[in-house]
Structures are given as C-alpha cells and as structure tokens.
Amino acid sequence: MTSVIITHELTKRFPGGLLAVDSVDLDVRAGDLFGFLGPNGAGKTTTIRMLLALIHPTSGSIEVLGHEVPHHAQLALHGVGNLVEGPAFYPYLSGTRNLITFDAAGAGGSARTRRKRVGEAIERVGLSEVGDRPVKAYSLGMRQRLGLAAALLRTPRLLVLDEPSNGLDAQGIHELRTMFVELVRNGTTIMLSSHLLAEVELICTRAAMMSGGRIVAQDDVADLLAPTGWVRVTTPDLERALRALQDGPFRFEQVDGATVRVAIGDRPAELLNRALVHDDIRVRELVLERRTLEDVFLERTGDGEIR
Amino acid sequence: MIRVELSKLVRRPRTWVTIALLAGLPVVVGIFVKASGLAPAPGEGPALLSEVLNNGLLFPAAALAIILPLFLPIAVSVIGGDTVAGEASNGTLRYLLSRPVSRNRLLVAKLTAVVAFIFLAVIIVALVAFAAGVVLFGIEPLSSISATPLSPAETAIRTILAILYIGWSMLGLGSIALFASTRTDSPLAASLATLAAFVASQVLDLIEATHSIQAYLPTHYWLKFVDFYRDPILWRDVNEGIGLQLVYVIVFLGAAWANFTTKDITS
Numbered sequence: 001m002t003s004v005i006i007t008h009e010l011t012k013r014f015p016g017g018l019l020a021v022d023s024v025d026l027d028v029r030a031g032d033l034f035g036f037l038g039p040n041g042a043g044k045t046t047t048i049r050m051l052l053a054l055i056h057p058t059s060g061s062i063e064v065l066g067h068e069v070p071h072h073a074q075l076a077l078h079g080v081g082n083l084v085e086g087p088a089f090y091p092y093l094s095g096t097r098n099l100i101t102f103d104a105a106g107a108g109g110s111a112r113t114r115r116k117r118v119g120e121a122i123e124r125v126g127l128s129e130v131g132d133r134p135v136k137a138y139s140l141g142m143r144q145r146l147g148l149a150a151a152l153l154r155t156p157r158l159l160v161l162d163e164p165s166n167g168l169d170a171q172g173i174h175e176l177r178t179m180f181v182e183l184v185r186n187g188t189t190i191m192l193s194s195h196l197l198a199e200v201e202l203i204c205t206r207a208a209m210m211s212g213g214r215i216v217a218q219d220d221v222a223d224l225l226a227p228t229g230w231v232r233v234t235t236p237d238l239e240r241a242l243r244a245l246q247d248g249p250f251r252f253e254q255v256d257g258a259t260v261r262v263a264i265g266d267r268p269a270e271l272l273n274r275a276l277v278h279d280d281i282r283v284r285e286l287v288l289e290r291r292t293l294e295d296v297f298l299e300r301t302g303d304g305e306i307r
Numbered sequence: 308m309i310r311v312e313l314s315k316l317v318r319r320p321r322t323w324v325t326i327a328l329l330a331g332l333p334v335v336v337g338i339f340v341k342a343s344g345l346a347p348a349p350g351e352g353p354a355l356l357s358e359v360l361n362n363g364l365l366f367p368a369a370a371l372a373i374i375l376p377l378f379l380p381i382a383v384s385v386i387g388g389d390t391v392a393g394e395a396s397n398g399t400l401r402y403l404l405s406r407p408v409s410r411n412r413l414l415v416a417k418l419t420a421v422v423a424f425i426f427l428a429v430i431i432v433a434l435v436a437f438a439a440g441v442v443l444f445g446i447e448p449l450s451s452i453s454a455t456p457l458s459p460a461e462t463a464i465r466t467i468l469a470i471l472y473i474g475w476s477m478l479g480l481g482s483i484a485l486f487a488s489t490r491t492d493s494p495l496a497a498s499l500a501t502l503a504a505f506v507a508s509q510v511l512d513l514i515e516a517t518h519s520i521q522a523y524l525p526t527h528y529w530l531k532f533v534d535f536y537r538d539p540i541l542w543r544d545v546n547e548g549i550g551l552q553l554v555y556v557i558v559f560l561g562a563a564w565a566n567f568t569t570k571d572i573t574s
Contacts, residue, residue, distance in 0.1 A: 077407035088398025106406035
C-alpha cells in the first residue's frame, strides 16, 4: 500500500513553550478510512494544520500525496479536500456563491465545469433547496454540510476532515457515514479526526490515537479491537456450567445469575461451546469479548478521560 | 485569485454602503451651500468649497476635499484592516490557503482589492459630485482658482489627475492597514491600529514642534491635490507626495509579506 500521509518525528512547539505535537509518526495509506482520535487538546488539530501547511512544524518532516509539506504544499494540497475546526464561509454570499468563490480561489478548479461541480456537490450533501440563500441564514448542520460540499468540490484523492459530524443530527451522521464508506470504495482516502471513539469504531479501517501531543496507538482497527481472550457465556443452567468449568482447563469468573466469563485465550470458542453442550448445558448466548477503542485508549494512556 | 477578491468586494453590501456614505456627504454639504447661498470664505473650510457657488465643475474637487481629511481614511482603514484579519476571524483564511492559494498570491489579491476599493470610492464620489455640481450650481465655461481660467475640458483633466493622486495617496495608509491586518485575527484591532497611525500622523502634522519630521508623515501631502487646479500645475509637493507614499507602500507591504508568509494560521 502506498502512503498518502507520512510524518516523521513531527513536532510543534508554539512560541511560549507549549509542546502541542511531540515526535508524531503518522502513516495514512491509500484507501484507508483513517480515524484520528484523541481528547480535545491532544494535538490533533495542530497536526492537521501542519499537514495542510497552515502551521509550520518546529521539526520533523511531512509528506502528503508524495510531496513534501510545507515546501511543496501547493503541489500536495491540490489533491486534498479538507474541513478543519468547523466550516467557515462568507456570510453575505449564498451557499452556491461561496463554493464558487472557494473553487475559483487557487488553481485547480476548472472554470468551465465549476457551476456543474458546485451544483453536484451541493446536491450530494442535500442542500439543493437552500443553495441560493445567504449562508448567514444557515443552521449549524447546514453549514457543516456545505463545508463538506466545499471539501468534495474538486473530487480530491485525500479528504482530511476534522470532527465532520459536529452539529449534525442522527440522520445526518448516518448519511455522512454512508457517504464516507462510498467515497472510500471509489478510491478516496479519508483521514477523519474525532473525539467520539465509538463513531470511528463503526466505519474506520485504521486508526491513530493521540494523547498529550503523542501517538499512543496506530494500527488497523481490527487489530486494535482484537478479542480479549475472554468469552461471555449466558445460560439458564449457570450452576451446572460453573461446576463443569471447575473441572475444565479455563479460568473463569461469574458475572451475574446467568452469565460467566471464561478465559479461553487464543483457543477457538467453539471448543468451549461443544464442551458445554456435551454436558447438556443450554447455551443461550456465547460472545467473544472485544475491546472498544475507548478501552484501548484508556489502556494505552493509563488515565486520560475521553471527552 | 485577484478576480475572486474583486468579486467578493463588489458582492459585499458593505462596500456599497461605505461608498454611498462617502458620496452622500458632499452632496448634503452641496445642498446646504446651495440653499443658504453661503460658502466658506476662501481659505477656510474644505479646499475649493468657496469656489463651487460660482462653478459646479469644481464640485468634484470640493467633494474630494470634504472626504479626504477624515472619512476616506476611515473607510480605507476599515476595508484594509479587514482584508486578512477578517478572513482569519470568520475562519475562511484557512480554507483559502488550503485550497491551496499561495500566501504571496493571497496578499497580492488582497492588496489589489484594497486599491480597487480606493479608486472605486474616489471615482464614484467624483462622479456623483459632478452630477450634483451640475444640478446644483450649473456649469460655467470658465473656472478659476488661480489667476488664469481653466476651460471645462481642462478642469476635467485636472480632476482626473486629482483623483489619481488622491487614490495613490491612500495607498500608504492602505499598506499600513494590510500590515496590521496580518498581525492580528481581529479586523477591528487592525482597523483601529491603522486609524491610530492615521490620527498620529495628522496630530504630528499640526504642531510646530514636529516640523522637522512633517515632510515624512504619510498624510502630509494629501491635500496638495489642489495644486492640480493651479495653472500651471504646481508639481513640487505633488511629486514629493507620490514618492513618499511609495516609500510607505514598500516598507509596509514588505513587512506584511514577511509576516504573513511565515505566520502560523491558528484561526
């Protein structure tokens, strides 16, 4: 897999001494739906701003779509759509006119196809009916949608989105997820920052977690969420099950009147199931316990409250 | 990018409200002068206003003299101070730069928009004043400010020169505003800083103790545009004014450029 974002020991110390980003090595690969996670103040936005050449790194290197940033940011950023710290527009212009203005800014957006592309982007985010109204009359959710439309205007190879679901209702968030999955299927790489770990868990293929300016975990989501080695068994015959387990090789602990957790390690769960059924114990439910990203984060940071 | 900035300028209601106010004030003054038949005595009040009762053709020049000492610089400070800081405060700066638009290009486009605003304002004020002058005071074939009379055509040419000079005179202040605008994320702070520079220059230009530095103040030669209405044109001070503005433009644009191209955009 080719990498679309690589940073090496990326560090930003702001004037005044605040070390916002500390030796960050990121690796976002083509085709990833990459979750960039961490509590507020972890350094996610500063990192993203460095990727977009808005903030100059103190040290370390950045490569975006094969071009060095910030020196060749003009080349790199051509293929990048972004939404950083909420959408922003010219309030006195209509939604459509705002997108036309952004598209006309900088090279890359062909003037010939501009109206068509703007129309499509507006339609894609479901704003066709209000496109001609001034943005100052838009709700927060509508602005967020328009911000996404702006990011999608030039069909970028890479989307860098900072908290894209802010201000959207449940329906909007669902539509957004569907859109992301569809975009990735069509070859776009998405880097998505969020403080909502559960949201990322649902759709992301890879994730990095940041805390206190450092990366604390970076891996495939499937690996981060690997089974814990425990199985949770629910049965109406709990007492007999406990007795059977006492004779077996597994560690276990009772959870409540109908549930027991069994440590099977990396052995297949069906062995346990077969053993239980063999003893005529009725198994109502047998579930592999998995970590959530929140568990992983708490594990890696020791404390670190997720807000 | 320049086209984008110009389009934003003309689509922004604020631009036209500002210009309407600038153009409206001289008209109001003109109406009162006409109604009362009282013009300031020569040498008092705004330059040339004493002459307009005799000839409406001079009213554009008088109108410029009315807005030049205060209202035009305020407008330039507000528009100029808003250029970069305004984009920063409403968040659009980060989206423009990550489009990507190079910082140099953005700065040039912003400067162009400020220059465009200045000339748009000055030209519209002059045109409105011309129309008002014709209606209120009529056209005289001969107009005199120095001993020799000027033909209407000659007056028109002099007015165009004056417009160019006044526009150019605002560029120093415009550059200061642009610089201030790259220093802060608050358009208000940038505009006020520019106004402070303007007021300081005016104050220093008034007192005798600072005589030695007055020729270097950005506002010092502004009102010398009246020299275009002398016959022959008195070029000395006008030339000084043009050169002085150029120095301010170079210094403050350089500072704005150095600051903006290395700045962390955290807005």
